[in-house]
Every structure is written in structure tokens, then in C-alpha cells.
Amino acid sequence: MKLDKERLLSKELITAIKSLAEGQINLVVNRKGEIVEVTEGQLTADILSDLRRRESNKRLAGLRILSFNSYLPGIEKIDLLLHYRLDNLTYYDWTADRAQVIFPEVEQGRIIGVDKEKMDLDTLLDYNYLYQVEQLEGQLEEVETVVVSDEEEKAVLVGKNKASLKELARLTTTADVEVLDKIEVRRGNIDPGYYIGRGKLAQVNKTIFAVGANVVIFDDELTPAQHSNLEEILEVKVLDRTQLILDIFASHAHTKEGKLQVELAQLEYLLPRLTGKGEELSRLGGGIGTRGPGETKLEIDRRRIRKRIHRLKEKLVKVRQTREVQRQDRSDPVISLVGYTNAGKSTLLNLLTGAEVEVKDKLFATLDSTLRKIQLPVGRQVVVSDTVGFINKLPHDLVAAFKATLEEIKDSDLLIHVVDSNHDNLEHRMQVVYDVLEDLKVLDKEIITVFNKADLVDDNQLKLLQQQTPNSLAMSALTGAGKDKLLEKMSEFVAHDMVKITAVLPYEEAQWVDKLHQQGQVITEEYKQGEIEIEAKISKKLASKLEDYILKSEPLF
Numbered sequence: 001m002k003l004d005k006e007r008l009l010s011k012e013l014i015t016a017i018k019s020l021a022e023g024q025i026n027l028v029v030n031r032k033g034e035i036v037e038v039t040e041g042q043l044t045a046d047i048l049s050d051l052r053r054r055e056s057n058k059r060l061a062g063l064r065i066l067s068f069n070s071y072l073p074g075i076e077k078i079d080l081l082l083h084y085r086l087d088n089l090t091y092y093d094w095t096a097d098r099a100q101v102i103f104p105e106v107e108q109g110r111i112i113g114v115d116k117e118k119m120d121l122d123t124l125l126d127y128n129y130l131y132q133v134e135q136l137e138g139q140l141e142e143v144e145t146v147v148v149s150d151e152e153e154k155a156v157l158v159g160k161n162k163a164s165l166k167e168l169a170r171l172t173t174t175a176d177v178e179v180l181d182k183i184e185v186r187r188g189n190i191d192p193g194y195y196i197g198r199g200k201l202a203q204v205n206k207t208i209f210a211v212g213a214n215v216v217i218f219d220d221e222l223t224p225a226q227h228s229n230l231e232e233i234l235e236v237k238v239l240d241r242t243q244l245i246l247d248i249f250a251s252h253a254h255t256k257e258g259k260l261q262v263e264l265a266q267l268e269y270l271l272p273r274l275t276g277k278g279e280e281l282s283r284l285g286g287g288i289g290t291r292g293p294g295e296t297k298l299e300i301d302r303r304r305i306r307k308r309i310h311r312l313k314e315k316l317v318k319v320r321q322t323r324e325v326q327r328q329d330r331s332d333p334v335i336s337l338v339g340y341t342n343a344g345k346s347t348l349l350n351l352l353t354g355a356e357v358e359v360k361d362k363l364f365a366t367l368d369s370t371l372r373k374i375q376l377p378v379g380r381q382v383v384v385s386d387t388v389g390f391i392n393k394l395p396h397d398l399v400a401a402f403k404a405t406l407e408e409i410k411d412s413d414l415l416i417h418v419v420d421s422n423h424d425n426l427e428h429r430m431q432v433v434y435d436v437l438e439d440l441k442v443l444d445k446e447i448i449t450v451f452n453k454a455d456l457v458d459d460n461q462l463k464l465l466q467q468q469t470p471n472s473l474a475m476s477a478l479t480g481a482g483k484d485k486l487l488e489k490m491s492e493f494v495a496h497d498m499v500k501i502t503a504v505l506p507y508e509e510a511q512w513v514d515k516l517h518q519q520g521q522v523i524t525e526e527y528k529q530g531e532i533e534i535e536a537k538i539s540k541k542l543a544s545k546l547e548d549y550i551l552k553s554e555p556l557f
């Protein structure tokens with residue numbers, strides 16, 4: 001007998017078995033629905049011993065077991081399934097006509113256990129198990145990016161610059177790792193193989209031991225060689241700033257796109273660090289705690305990573321295409337909030353739009369860009385976009401991976417640069433933002449600079465800042481002070497391409513009235529016989545679509 005290839009079981013088979021067999025009977029079925037093995041009595045692993053299975057552990061075996069029984073046993077046969085990567089194991093209780101189907105449970109590229117499902121006869125007969133297999137095999141292909149570490153991580157930080165080291169400490173706590181000590185390395189005898197000098201290295205080693213740290217985090221990107229040299233000598237997990245940032249991104253990414261982007265960046269970072277080395281690098285890939293392409297990466301060969309990178313890129317291209325379509329639909333001007341992480345961009349977005357974007361006194365609270373529409377006082381609808389914050393030494397791979405998200409900035413008509421004016425290092429931070437904007441080739445765009453957190457800074461200093469920066473203002477996104485000033489500036493900007501029109505629309509064209517309300521500001525609206533006379537402030541673009549009905553048009557500014 002043969003089964004339909006996507007079905008677990010058929011009525012005919014049940015009838016046949018019931019008429020033939022007396023005790024328990026077990027069948028092995030392949031993906032074509034062919035019965036390739038039959039045994040009687042207790043189900044044991046022997047049933048599979050003569051059969052050829054697929055070898056790859058990225059696939060399931062291509063075989064499943066159907067066990068006809070007079071009772072549903074507990075799942076003591078789990079091992080069988082795990083060990084042989086069976087597609088599934090179906091127990092069919094022929095006295096009660098019910099079944100229990102056991103599937104492998106896959107997470108991050110590995111079979112981690114089993115899923116049991118009870119089914120009545122109808123469900124069972126209808127069940128498309130090939131679909132299930134496809135899903136599971138897809139998950140098996142995923143590269144493992146999770147390291148389950150029960151250990152609490154405690155770090156010693158090593159860096160060459162005090163301010164940057166302080167920031168590294170914030171990044172570290174953001175990643176839920178405790179900072180036990182910081183070591184500042186002054187310029188001196190630096191051994192290129194170790195990022196720092198040999199003498200300093202001995203000190204780092206002592207400190208790790210003295211404070212009981214299990215991680216050392218370096219404030220710059222380490223070369224693969226430095227990484228493995230340092231691990232060899234220090235004998236604890238060695239991470240660098242890039243990995244730390246990638247790690248934080250990994251735990252903060254919520255949308256599908258964000259996750260894809262971070263995984264891509266992590267793998268791109270990992271790949272060159274796997275070259276020609278064996279077990280020595282075992283700790284290298286590990287991020288903090290539960291994230292980061294993992295410690296078990298010994299199992300991950302480079303080919304798989306490459307394949308995965310390829311897949312991720314393909315998926316991102318698709319996401320991008322969708323974005324592109326959405327973008328083309330947009331007729332409203334786009335205003336992007338940019339700035340250093342923690343400057344208050346999300347707080348400002350919330351203030352402007354009444355949105356509820358997560359605001360946290362943590363670095364990189366926002367990763368996924370959020371778009372919100374608001375109506376400016378001048379009567380023009382605009383889209384405001386909140387984006388990922390920038391940081392000093394933003395990893396290159398990350399910028400590359402986040403291109404699609406950052407594309408939003410490229411597409412903007414206006415940028416609002418949010419600055420934390422309460423920060424000692426604000427000039428440097430502003431420069432970092434300019435550098436990233438330059439990288440993205442958007443520095444020629446119109447920028448309004450918002451000196452935020454004005455509630456924390458004294459007025460004279462704010463005045464000074466504003467004098468130094470053209471097109472700037474001071475405000476507090478938290479208290480709302482200065483909001484009107486900002487709205488006015490934004491209005492001024494969008495008003496440049498607006499006109500005041502008087503139009504007469506026939507009733508058949510009444511749908512324009514709504515549009516004018518939505519996308520502009522209607523000043524007067526009069527319904528006459530057969531037509532509507534409207535006076536409104538709208539964009540030139542919208543005006544050009546209404547051309548036929550416009551009586552009068554004059555620029556706003």
C-alpha cells in the first residue's frame with residue numbers, strides 16, 4: 001500500500017491494518033508515502049537499522065514512523081526521534097481512533113526536543129505533514145545565534161580614552177553585564193598583537209583574577225589575531241566594542257527586518273574571524289549571555305554561515321522592495337529625527353505625535369524606525385521618522401546591515417538633529433553624527449538642530465550653543481517647553497514648497513475635498529450649486545494635480 005505523500009495516514013490503511021494485524025504493528029514510511037519497513041510488537045530503534053537516512057543534520061531523516069497500538073504510550077520513545085531526526089512519530093490508538101503525533105522541536109538550527117500533539121481521526125487524516133517538515137527544515141538551516149549561558153557576566157573594561165571608556169561602561173550595563181573595573185591604557189609600548197602593551201596585559205590579567213571577572217571587553221575593534229592572542233593569555237571570554245554593540249542590537253531588534261539586519265551584521269563580523277583557526281577561537285564568537293553568534297559555533301562551518309548570509313541578504317532585498325513601494329506611495333514630506341543614542345529622539349517623536357515609542361534611559365532603545373504622521377500648524381501633513389541612534393565607532397558591518405533602515409534618512413526632506421545639550425561631550429557627539437550623515441551622503445540636506453534636555457542646562461550655555469549652530473533651537477522634549485518653536489521651524493521649512501490656492505471643484509470631484517483637508521490646510525469651503533469653492537494652503541505637488549480646477553495660486557513664502 002502507498003499513502004498520499006503529504007498525509008500522515010489514510011482510512012484504507014487503518015482498515016487494512018485492523019483486518020490484518022492482531023498486536024502492535026509499526027511501519028516506516030518515506031516522503032513518497034511508501035511503506036519501507038514493517039515490524040510487529042514493541043517499537044524499538046531496530047526498525048530503522050537497515051534503512052538509509054539522509055545524513056545532513058540540517059535536514060530531517062526523510063522517514064517517519066507509524067505505530068499502531070492499543071494504547072497511547074508516554075513519550076519514552078523520544079530518543080529515537082531525536083537521534084534519528086525522524087520527520088515525526090505517529091501513534092495510532094486503533095481501539096479509540098485517536099492519535100498522538102510527535103514532531104521534533106527545532107530552535108536556532110538544532111533539534112532541542114519534541115512537540116506532542118493529540119489529534120482526533122479527522123484532523124489526522126487532513127493533516128499536511130509535508131508542510132510541517134518544510135517549516136522544520138527551514139528552521140534547521142538557521143544559524144545558531146543563541147548561546148545559553150547561565151553564568152552571570154562580570155566584566156573588566158580596557159580602553160585608551162577616558163570618555164570612550166565611560167561610554168563603553170554604559171554600553172556594558174545596557175547589555176546587562178556588570179562592570180567590575182575599568183583600565184585605562186595610556187599610549188606607550190603597544191604590542192600590535194595584543195592591542196595593548198605586554199606590561200599592561202599583565203596588569204589586566206591580575207585585575208581579572210583579583211575582581212573575579214569572566215569577561216574582558218576592549219574599547220576598540222580587535223583584529224582576529226588580537227582576539228585569539230588575548231584569549232589565550234587572559235583565559236576568559238574576550239569581547240570588543242563592536243561585538244558589544246552588535247549584542248545590544250541583537251537584543252533590541254523587534255521587527256523582522258531589524259532582526260535580519262542584526263543577524264547579518266553579526267555573521268559578517270564573525271566570518272573573517274573563523275579563518276584557518278580551529279578550536280582556539282571557540283570563545284570568540286560568543287556575545288554576551290544569551291545572544292551573539294554563539295559559543296557552539298564550532299559546529300558552524302563557514303559554508304553554512306556564507307549560505308545564511310546569502311539568504312539574509314536575499315530576504316533583506318525583499319523587505320527593501322516592500323519599503324520602496326510604500327515609499328513611492330508617500331506624498332507627504334518626510335522628516336527624520338537623527339542623533340546620538342539617548343539624545344531624546346523618541347521622546348521628541350512622542351511629544352510631537354502623541355505616539356508611544358519606547359523611551360528608555362538606555363543606549364539604543366530604538367532600533368526599528370517608526371513613522372508617524374502629524375499635521376503642522378501651517379496646514380501640511382508630514383511624516384516624522386524616528387531612527388536608530390548613532391554612536392562613536394559605530395561598527396561598519398552594522399551600518400551596512402542597517403542601510404535599509406537608514407535609507408529612510410536618505411529619503412527625507414528634512415532632518416532634525418537631536419542633541420543632548422546636557423552632555424559634556426556634546427560637540428564630539430555632534431561630530432560623530434555629522435560623520436555618519438556624511439557616510440550616508442545626506443549632509444547636504446536641510447537640518448534643524450534641536451538642543452534637547454534644555455530643562456537640565458543653564459540658559460546662557462543654551463544661547464551660546466544656538467549662536468554657534470545655524471538653524472537651531474533649544475527645547476525640552478520631556479517638558480514640552482519649546483515645542484511651538486520647533487513646529488514653527490518645521491512649518492517654515494515645508495511652507496517653501498506650498499501655495500495658497502483658490503479652486504472650484506465640480507461635485508463629481510468632491511473626493512478632493514478630503515485630500516485637501518488631510519494634506520493641507522483648508523481656509524474656506526463653500527458649497528454652491530453643482531460646485532465647491534475652496535481656498536486652501538497645499539503643496540505645489542498637490543496643486544499640480546488639481547491644475548484644471550485652480551482659479552488662483554500664489555506662493556506662501
Ligand SMILES: Nc1nc2c(ncn2[C@@H]2O[C@H](COP(=O)(O)OP(=O)(O)OP(=O)(O)O)[C@@H](O)[C@H]2O)c(=O)[nH]1
Nearest residue numbers: 342343344345346347360364365366389453477478
Ligand atoms: N531631562 C530630560 N530628559 C530627557 C529629555 N528628552 C529625553 N530625555 C530622557 O533621555 C533618555 C533617552 O531618551 P530617548 O527618547 O529614549 O532617546 P533616544 O534618542 O530615542 O535614544 P535611542 O533610541 O537609544 O537612540 C530618557 O531617559 C528620556 O526620558 C529632556 O528634554 N529632558
Ligand SMILES: [Mg+2]
Nearest residue numbers: 345346365366
Ligand atoms: Mg529612541
